[in-house]
Amino acid sequence: MTFLKLFFLAFVSLSAGSLASAGVFTVLVSVGLIPRFAGKTHTSKKIFLFEEMVVAGTIIGGLVSVFAPFCMIGEKILDAGWIPQQVWQAAGSLMIAIYGIFAGMFVGCLALAIAEMLDSIPILARRIGFRHGIGAAILGMAVGKLLGSLYYFYAGIN
Amino acid sequence: MSNVTVYLMAERNTEVQSEDVFLKDVASVRCADSQIEAKVKSIKIHKFHSGQDKKCVISVLKIISLIEERCPGVTVDSLGEPELLVEIVNVNKHKGWQQGLKIALVSLVSFFGTAFTIMAYHNDIGIRDVFAELYLIVMGTESDGFTVLEVFYSIGLALGIIVFFNHIGGRRITKDPTPIEVAMRNYEEDVDKALIATADREGKTIDVS
Numbered sequence: 428m429t430f431l432k433l434f435f436l437a438f439v440s441l442s443a444g445s446l447a448s449a450g451v452f453t454v455l456v457s458v459g460l461i462p463r464f465a466g467k468t469h470t471s472k473k474i475f476l477f478e479e480m481v482v483a484g485t486i487i488g489g490l491v492s493v494f495a496p497f498c499m500i501g502e503k504i505l506d507a508g509w510i511p512q513q514v515w516q517a518a519g520s521l522m523i524a525i526y527g528i529f530a531g532m533f534v535g536c537l538a539l540a541i542a543e544m545l546d547s548i549p550i551l552a553r554r555i556g557f558r559h560g561i562g563a564a565i566l567g568m569a570v571g572k573l574l575g576s577l578y579y580f581y582a583g584i585n
Numbered sequence: 586m587s588n589v590t591v592y593l594m595a596e597r598n599t600e601v602q603s604e605d606v607f608l609k610d611v612a613s614v615r616c617a618d619s620q621i622e623a624k625v626k627s628i629k630i631h632k633f634h635s636g637q638d639k640k641c642v643i644s645v646l647k648i649i650s651l652i653e654e655r656c657p658g659v660t661v662d663s664l665g666e667p668e669l670l671v672e673i674v675n676v677n678k679h680k681g682w683q684q685g686l687k688i689a690l691v692s693l694v695s696f697f698g699t700a701f702t703i704m705a706y707h708n709d710i711g712i713r714d715v716f717a718e719l720y721l722i723v724m725g726t727e728s729d730g731f732t733v734l735e736v737f738y739s740i741g742l743a744l745g746i747i748v749f750f751n752h753i754g755g756r757r758i759t760k761d762p763t764p765i766e767v768a769m770r771n772y773e774e775d776v777d778k779a780l781i782a783t784a785d786r787e788g789k790t791i792d793v794s
Contacts, residue, residue: 438737440734440735446745447706447738448746461769462773466769466773468691475763477692484695484697484703488703494730494735529698532698533701
């Protein structure tokens with residue numbers, strides 16, 4: 428009986444995993460973020476590599492977040508005592524900073540790309556009838572996002 | 586000269602490396618008379634000057650008028666695009682450390698960005714709580730956070746992505762283009778259309794009149 432229950436759970440979670448990934452990636456592909464990165468940097472020949480990175484990033488991110496209690500690398504390293512605490516703190520900060528800046532760039536692009544799927548910027552520009560100053564509007568959005576994000580973390584809004 | 590037909594099939598987007606653009610660079614030409622075909626192919630349709638725009642949009646009417654000028658009496662039948670985007674690329678543009686840096690940047694953004702996206706998604710739906718509850722419902726005992734559910738979910742996640750993107754470790758599973766390759770081609774097509782439309786609107790298209 429236990430085996431049957433375990434089999435049932437395995438079946439449910441296998442389906443859940445494959446559909447969750449399909450759903451997440453449908454959004455990512457329909458937004459067309461990676462082609463835009465590749466187009467902007469003239470690196471469309473390497474599109475295959477970028478897809479590999481997308482696949483690797485999702486698998487590793489998924490593993491880390493599902494098994495978070497078992498992925499406490501920092502704690503283990505500190506417990507083992509190979510590296511002095513200050514050195515590990517500095518190295519860890521650097522790693523987190525790298526993760527933060529690239530994840531931030533991606534989310535920033537994703538947010539504006541999703542907004543653009545609804546053609547919000549072209550419609551706004553047409554409605555209020557301005558021809559110049561799209562650049563200023565985009566800069567305003569970026570600064571707004573920066574300040575809003577900093578305020579969110581500073582004030583601890585939940 | 587007898588009345589022969591020149592069939593012209595122009596490409597929408599061409600990248601050239603030399604400053605002089607000849608007709609054979611931007612279009613396929615077919616003519617029953619091979620002499621006329623060679624003559625038409627070697628018509629110079631544009632010259633890029635250094636320091637000026639790296640792109641230009643040429644109307645096929647301009648090309649037809651050039652052909653008529655060079656070979657009077659031929660009939661031109663255009664089967665391709667009505668407007669052509671020609672871009673001059675530096676030969677070294679696809680090499681060098683700058684290119685490597687850009688590739689590394691896009692790779693890192695793709696990797697960490699998607700890792701963050703899936704982690705945020707799992708956090709959003711509270712996946713560990715959902716799994717703990719499901720485990721309790723089915724098994725009747727408390728979950729320790731590392732059960733068959735988590736393991737098979739992760740396998741399913743990996744499987745879904747690999748089937749969806751159709752490749753793993755640099756190897757394609759089937760010969761179909763991957764979704765991002767399709768999206769890339771669509772994006773390039775949209776960019777070409779937008780560039781041609783902009784050139785039309787600004788009156789920069791190289792046209793007959």
